[in-house]
Amino acid sequence: MPVITSKQFRWIEVENYGEMSRLAAAIFEQQLLSKPNSVLGLATGSSPIGFYEALVARFKHGNFSFQEAQSFNLDEYVGVAEANETSYHSYMERHLFSHIDLPVAKRHLPIGMTKNIHAECERYEQAIIQSGGIDLQLLGIGVNGHIGFNEPGTSFTSKTHVVELAEATREENAKYFLSKETVPTHAITMGIETIMNANQIVLLAFGDHKTEAIKRLRFEGISENFPASILKEHPHVTVLFGK
């Protein structure tokens, strides 16, 4: 008998950033309501800020809890201390962790200050596997199609690894630092296969500067030159986009 896989790839064009954020928060709320011990994959950057606000608002409304959940962030810069305000640890603390009841021990990000980066990558990948795997992964998309910090050319079979950031990515992220020169050159990121192993994925892309990336994602074929294109092979993706 042929194996029939049901594939759900939804493109949802939103009116504004607030609508995108609320729809994404509703998907995460639903996930936690149906499985309180969900493993959540989280992202940083400008796209999810409104999403975290909306999720915190829903949490404060009191319908669900993060007590039994776990989270794994996509990435962290190498060489930036956790306490530094430009670290992704700090970002998560500011936008989500300090507002919810997710136990500290269940919040996972790669440790960018580690002495042994390769061991840290392996540890992180194993921790995701040990957790039972990611139920719902949040993603943004870079203008060059990167997901996590998987830049064009990254193998689709990559696991958590260390990357050298592309110039375009360092330029995009310079706004969070004093100057482009101070943007870290390397990061630890979940690999593309790590991301593709999530049961469900929600990708956020809002603004004129993301239009081209969304067009390429929609209409171009699958290629390692545009990392996000692999998502079209995933069984359950929702892309929330608009400008």
Ligand code: F6R
């Ligand atoms: C963030 C991450 C990146 C961003 C992407 C889009 O954890 O892994 O892939 O999602 O660079 O960034 P923004 O949302 O700032 O446009």
